[in-house]
Amino acid sequence: MAKFQTVDIGRSASAASIIFAALRRAIVEGDLADGEPLRQDEIARSFNTSRIPVREALTMLEQQGLVKTERYKGAVVAGLSMAEATEIFDFRALVEAEVMRRSVPNMTTEVLDTARACLERFAAGSDPMQYGDLNREFHETLYRASALPYHLGVIENAMDRIDRYLRAQLVLSDGMDRARREHLVILDACAKGEAERAASLTAEHIRGARDSLAEHMGAGSR
Amino acid sequence: MAKFQTVDIGRSASAASIIFAALRRAIVEGDLADGEPLRQDEIARSFNTSRIPVREALTMLEQQGLVKTERYKGAVVAGLSMAEATEIFDFRALVEAEVMRRSVPNMTTEVLDTARACLERFAAGSDPMQYGDLNREFHETLYRASALPYHLGVIENAMDRIDRYLRAQLVLSDGMDRARREHLVILDACAKGEAERAASLTAEHIRGARDSLAEHMGAGSR
DNA sequence: ATATTGAATATTGGATCCAATATCCGATAC
DNA sequence: GTATCGGATATTGGATCCAATATTCAATAT
Structure with a gap:
């Protein structure tokens, strides 16, 4: 079809997915300790975004079982017994x-x-x-x-x-x-x-x- | 401790989790057909919320593999080959x-x-x-x-x-x-x-x- | 001194607003 | 008539704003 290399930009990285990947890596590799709270504001500042994509990343992490969230209390890194x-x-x-x-x-x-x-x-x-x-x-x-x-x-x-x-x-x-x-x-x-x-x-x-x-x-x- | 029945309100249902549960059920039971698009606006209207909790529900569904999302195109029910x-x-x-x-x-x-x-x-x-x-x-x-x-x-x-x-x-x-x-x-x-x-x-x-x-x-x- | 209360602050969940992209549809060129 | 282009509309992703709840801490009562 096309005579040049193509990239599926549709699937390319949204802000949320970039933040998700970074947080996931930090948790998986142990850079973030079990139980450590993840503050939306702080993360948003460090990625220069609003809290919206951060929240999306956090819900992804929660679905994967990597963080635990409690309403109005926020997310913490989920440890294992x-x-x-x-x-x-x-x-x-x-x-x-x-x-x-x-x-x-x-x-x-x-x-x-x-x-x-x-x-x-x-x-x-x-x-x-x-x-x-x-x-x-x-x-x-x-x-x-x-x-x-x-x-x-x-x-x-x-x-x-x-x-x-x-x-x-x-x-x-x-x-x-x-x-x-x-x-x-x-x-x-x-x-x-x-x-x-x-x-x-x-x-x-x-x-x-x-x-x-x-x-x-x-x-x-x- | 307490002398009465308690409920962990902290884990009680956020708007997002209610919407998630409803959509999940609809997909799992086959009420929503494979490939059917899920419009944020429409869902938000039917639950009387803004699109924010809808988006959260959709990212949960995506993590579970129940919908597929493409950037700026939205979510569709994910069918299986x-x-x-x-x-x-x-x-x-x-x-x-x-x-x-x-x-x-x-x-x-x-x-x-x-x-x-x-x-x-x-x-x-x-x-x-x-x-x-x-x-x-x-x-x-x-x-x-x-x-x-x-x-x-x-x-x-x-x-x-x-x-x-x-x-x-x-x-x-x-x-x-x-x-x-x-x-x-x-x-x-x-x-x-x-x-x-x-x-x-x-x-x-x-x-x-x-x-x-x-x-x-x-x-x-x- | 310790426990309790309530105000001040911090943080999250949700609503509203704006920008970026997709989709639709009519106009135009051939 | 068909294919392509360009603008109008629809839809999503992200920013900003507001309300609800948690947390902190000083003031007070015991």
Whole structure:
């Protein structure tokens, strides 16, 4: 049709979506502490907008479970109790194992190479704060082969809820080494086309993180 | 503490949440057709509010995947392609089976009685439009015993996305009879404490609905 | 000294207003 | 007659304003 690169401006960023993305990132990465209040006015000032797009961003965050709002009191970053975090890990183990099972038959060598590159960057880079991003990228690369967008969305949301805790735990223990090893084994199973093994390794990988978190965090927040 | 019944007014309904609930219901039950545009002005007039709470409700609906919004074009009811619907049924089969497995050990006779009562009302009532509500109530009653609130939330969202199609399919076939029979068998497994059987019956129940829908709807929308 | 009250301030939810974009429709060129 | 252009209207996104509620804190009573 058109002889030039086009961009869907219709879907391009509204002020609200920009603010949402920024706040989401800050919460997911743990830059905003659990329970910290999010003042509309303050956020509006820092983005140079009115409070309207801020409010829209906050309702989006609330729908995702990342903040809790009380009428006339405002939004605070939503923390997780240990029970809630554990439940989300179990959920991830269930869903991600199934997605992995259905991904393996579709994995091209390109997918495997991309995932492998992830692990290499992971091994090279020592910045522990970057681990979270690479971890997500590795898993998402493999899962995307499943062509199950709804599942991917649900997984992403679950990850958002626990990512901070995961990051916190990883720097405090041998979590990074262990993740590295497990990722290699998972990738190996994928490369060999062993879907069932890749699935159960994935489930174990996630349950291991769950247990490690439970150990290091004890009774936990809230 | 207080010697009288209290209500958490802080969480009580804002205009936005009332509008959200009404629109959600209309979409989930199929009163609003796929692709139908939702005009802010019109909705605001019918609730006697300004457009502000309407916009908030629409962003909530968008986060739930029930409407799609394009900048400066507004929101339309989000339909599902057959592939998308199928994927959500598969997701439900996976998650609901697991929740059922973990519910069974916790089921009190009270839970079982409540579920049984559901089925009886179901058998008695002939209103096919009420089937959807009773179906959800039956499943939710059983699942609640799992004490897995995150899982329940995710299941609820998945149900919201496909409920209309389920309802449409049920009135057009022997779906109601079949659902009745399958529900009885599931409840029987629960009553006998056979968690694994209840789980696999649940998965089959859902996959059956998926296939029935695929048959009756063919290539489907979008 | 501590608990309670009430005024002052801060903050949110909603209404109204304005700017940006989309949609519709008639005019015009071919 | 059909396709394209340009203005009129409709609709959304964001800014500003107002009302309702929460929070703070000083004054007072016990």
